[in-house]
Amino acid sequence: MSAVVSELETVREGAFGNAVALSCRECGAKVDLGPSYACPECFGPLEVAYDFPAITREDIAAGPANIWRYKALLPVPTDIEQSPNTEPGFTRLLRADNLGRELGIASLWVKDDSTNPTNSFKDRVVACALSAAREFHAKVFACPSTGNLANAVAAAGARAGIRTVVFIPSNLEQPKQVNSAVFTDSLVAVDGNYDDVNKLAQEIAAEEEGWAFVNVNVRPFYAEGSKTLGYEIAEQLGWRLPDQIVIPVASGSQLTKVHKAFQELIALGLVEDKPYKVFGAQAEGCGPVATAYKAGVDAIRPVKPDTIAKSLAIGNPADGIYVLDITRATGGAVEQVTDDEIRDAIVLLARTEGVFTETAGGTTTAVLKKLVETGQLDTSLETVIINTGHGLKTLDAVSGRVGPRATIAASYDAFEAAGLA
Numbered sequence: 001m002s003a004v005v006s007e008l009e010t011v012r013e014g015a016f017g018n019a020v021a022l023s024c025r026e027c028g029a030k031v032d033l034g035p036s037y038a039c040p041e042c043f044g045p046l047e048v049a050y051d052f053p054a055i056t057r058e059d060i061a062a063g064p065a066n067i068w069r070y071k072a073l074l075p076v077p078t079d080i081e082q083s084p085n086t087e088p089g090f091t092r093l094l095r096a097d098n099l100g101r102e103l104g105i106a107s108l109w110v111k112d113d114s115t116n117p118t119n120s121f122k123d124r125v126v127a128c129a130l131s132a133a134r135e136f137h138a139k140v141f142a143c144p145s146t147g148n149l150a151n152a153v154a155a156a157g158a159r160a161g162i163r164t165v166v167f168i169p170s171n172l173e174q175p176k177q178v179n180s181a182v183f184t185d186s187l188v189a190v191d192g193n194y195d196d197v198n199k200l201a202q203e204i205a206a207e208e209e210g211w212a213f214v215n216v217n218v219r220p221f222y223a224e225g226s227k228t229l230g231y232e233i234a235e236q237l238g239w240r241l242p243d244q245i246v247i248p249v250a251s252g253s254q255l256t257k258v259h260k261a262f263q264e265l266i267a268l269g270l271v272e273d274k275p276y277k278v279f280g281a282q283a284e285g286c287g288p289v290a291t292a293y294k295a296g297v298d299a300i301r302p303v304k305p306d307t308i309a310k311s312l313a314i315g316n317p318a319d320g321i322y323v324l325d326i327t328r329a330t331g332g333a334v335e336q337v338t339d340d341e342i343r344d345a346i347v348l349l350a351r352t353e354g355v356f357t358e359t360a361g362g363t364t365t366a367v368l369k370k371l372v373e374t375g376q377l378d379t380s381l382e383t384v385i386i387n388t389g390h391g392l393k394t395l396d397a398v399s400g401r402v403g404p405r406a407t408i409a410a411s412y413d414a415f416e417a418a419g420l421a
Helices: 057-061 067-073 097-103 122-135 148-160 174-181 194-207 219-224 227-236 253-267 288-295 320-330 339-353 359-373 391-397 412-417
Strands: 019-024 046-050 093-095 107-112 140-144 163-169 187-190 211-213 244-248 277-283 333-337 382-387
Touching: 046 219, 057 067, 057 227, 067 122, 067 227, 093 227, 097 107, 097 339, 097 359, 107 227, 122 140, 122 148, 122 211, 122 219, 140 148, 140 194, 148 163, 148 174, 163 174, 163 194, 174 187, 174 391, 187 194, 194 211, 219 253, 227 253, 244 253, 244 359, 253 277, 253 320, 277 288, 277 320, 277 359, 288 320, 288 333, 320 333, 333 339, 333 359, 339 359, 339 391, 359 382, 359 391
Parallel strands: 107 382, 140 163, 140 211, 163 187, 244 277, 244 382, 277 333
Antiparallel strands: 019 046, 093 107
16 A cells, blocks of 8 residues: 655654554554554554543533544644634534433433534544545545545535545435535446445555545544544533443444543543443344344454445445444444334434434434344433434435325315314
8 A cells, every 4th residue: 555645754743633653453563653554563453542641621621612622632733723624523412302202211312413514423534534634745535435424525625625536336325426526526436335435445545646545544543533422422411421322333433433432531530430331233234243243253244235224334344343342342232123114213213303314323213222122222221322414315215204294275174174183
């Protein structure tokens, strides 16, 4: 793999804040901060390691109402707010009493990331990747994507004035294609599924100098953005961790990074150390991690995705084994649901809480319901679910399930006859 830049010496001091190295998640080897994602010793995945200073809740509260309030805990410079970006984060945490009553859960919250700039949580990870790409003097900001990431990269690149090229499966939902193409003239549709698109991106990253692929050669920096979901949930709960959390699983990175965030907050003394359970949510049409969990095995067998939840349709999830480790260690689980259950759950969340979620959030809500029905989730404990994107991106999923109750003439008699009073 070629580097994003030839001379990493050009990266300015303090470019990555309190980050000190990239660390292999398998063998623990340390690598200098740079555009690398595989350990040179064992080829294991790399993640960012830090030397955090003392930080208080008051320090964080004094920051802006976006993810940069946590900049001391991210691989970004101290002046990150001065660089043009979409300023994502600090989205609402909704108390979901109506849905809780429907499912019999005593205390339920929805972390609603559909209100981010491009209406999904991907704006968080892209903001961190963009910061790294700037420091590496990238000339092209790019990604392979199942949709939401393409939207976020295209918008962030436009805001930053960097050329963007985004690659998507050719069968992606039309709204997501439009949401990317409106920001960039370099939306590239690839025949194949996400895993095919990702393979192409890796080949391009290895051959083309100056291309920063957010989820390939700058992946360690990109992935850290998901931690901000965990930070915000804890802060918005009054600086405490939930007892249970249900998180959708595509690559698995979001789940692993939320758990990492919780552990960092404990280590920094910002929240009480307490047990919590982490649950993963997948669709049956692409549930390799759930299948491995149920079989009690560690190896994840790749699958060919076939589900309406296209944003979760990653048949060979990079962080799948770590999802298994975390869910098992915390006493959680990984569950999967059918496409029909996903459609029903989208409507359920909308009609109980006024939140219109895309298919990934429908998957999470459906899995929450299934966990209750199967007794895997303790309904007496405080529970959080994550809604990762807006339903306007996946209208086709429910367009056949909802619509006018009646079509009537413009008269009171017609209204009365329809039994609408």
